[in-house]
Amino acid sequence: MNGPQLTAQSTPPATVFLAGPDMTIQVLRQMYPAFQDTARYQVLSMAIEWEDIKRQVAQYRPEALVIDADVAPGPEVLRDFLGQLVGTIVLVVLSPAWVKFKGMFEGIQTNVRGVYLAPVNWAAIANATYSAVATERARTLDLAPATSVHRQAAPSGPGSTLVVGTRTIAFTSFAGGTGKSTIAEALAVELAREHIKTLLCSFNSPPAAAGHLGLKVTPNATEWLNRPTVEGFLGSLQHVRGFDDLDVLLAPNDPHILALGNDRDMKDDGSIQNLVLAAYSFNYGAILLDLPPFADTMWAMQALLAANAAVLVCRPTLHDQYAAIRAYQLLTEELGVQARLPPEAIFAVLNFTTPDDSLSAKDFQAAIIEFTGRFPPLLAAFPFIAKLPAVQNRLDLPAIAPECDEFGRAVRSLKGKLVGGALGHNSRKPTSDAGLLGKVLGITFRVQK
């Protein structure tokens, strides 16, 4: 590879291939100038001949192909070509004459991440390309370092368990008020800031994200419970202003509808578990589940059964130690085969830590190991920040507010460990130990419904 050596910390630029029917006017003067930021894009090549495009995309294996559909001999030929690409996502621009094929291209969900009608704003397409690549890296590439490291230590040996699907991370505890919502929301904001398309499910009622992110209480999961379809799912989402890559799904605000969801059998199409699984079809880089204290409600239990990673949020207290033991036993023993959660995908964080704590992180963990034989690794310690509730009250974000600097640092550290492999390096050319480790262990993520 040309250019400076990448470090583990830097995010490599998105590798892009540009294709359109006309080189001088279109590709070189319109498309290419939008991809000039070399920190974000590495334009591998450009082509205007259909045969060149087919051959060179296979040869260069770009992370993204940005293509003006007019360059293809016909819509079906283009569809078939795009459908068989492996490891390359696609953004397609259609001329007005091809409007009627928009749905057909959008249907290629394995690869196509955007279908746009000309004339387009190429700067916006370039941004969308970057987001789509960042999201795809989070979704499909190397395991997060925490998973790899822990996996090495697991008695069952490397590669014994397959972590399946988009990273779907449940934030959970038996105790209330430990910081599940605050931490899940902060992580969601951080991921969206990295252009990773993220879904935050706020499953308390009333949902915490409404109060913290300045959302209305509707629309919410009621739409899905009434209509468990693609439209019902999309109709239940809200969007956070200023964060294009963050969708939020709130629990119903109405207690009767909340109970209706709670009473629904898991196998029902419109169950809470199927709501979370439905999100798998929408190419999120990460799905974060902010859950009520569990065992109380199906809004926690069924969601947990759709997760493939869990984070126990604990305060450094004796009570939370007991709660963590119960939670760990429930996850590893009682949920058993029903859960998609191997022990290696269960983690813990401490919140509300202060220098005055009588229980250090090490003591906290040691006491639990004594009880259960093992305990999920502590991935981060979030300091107690007296001003944090005030930051939330003014609808500001603890992940970025200057008063919560140290909290934000812990969020970024957690992000690096949980979704880290996706951002720090590119799996095709591993540049760090963590990347290599993921490769050596040969663990793959794949979407499975």
Ligand SMILES: Nc1ncnc2c1ncn2[C@@H]1O[C@H](COP(=O)(O)OP(=O)(O)O)[C@@H](O)[C@H]1O
């Ligand atoms: N690190 C922290 N420092 C100070 N206050 C915090 C911290 N984490 C959470 N809080 C506050 O504690 C309360 C409970 O947090 P929350 O995230 O709602 O917990 P949970 O979702 O587990 O019930 C909220 O008022 C929140 O502002």
Ligand SMILES: [Mg+2]
């Ligand atoms: Mg909460």
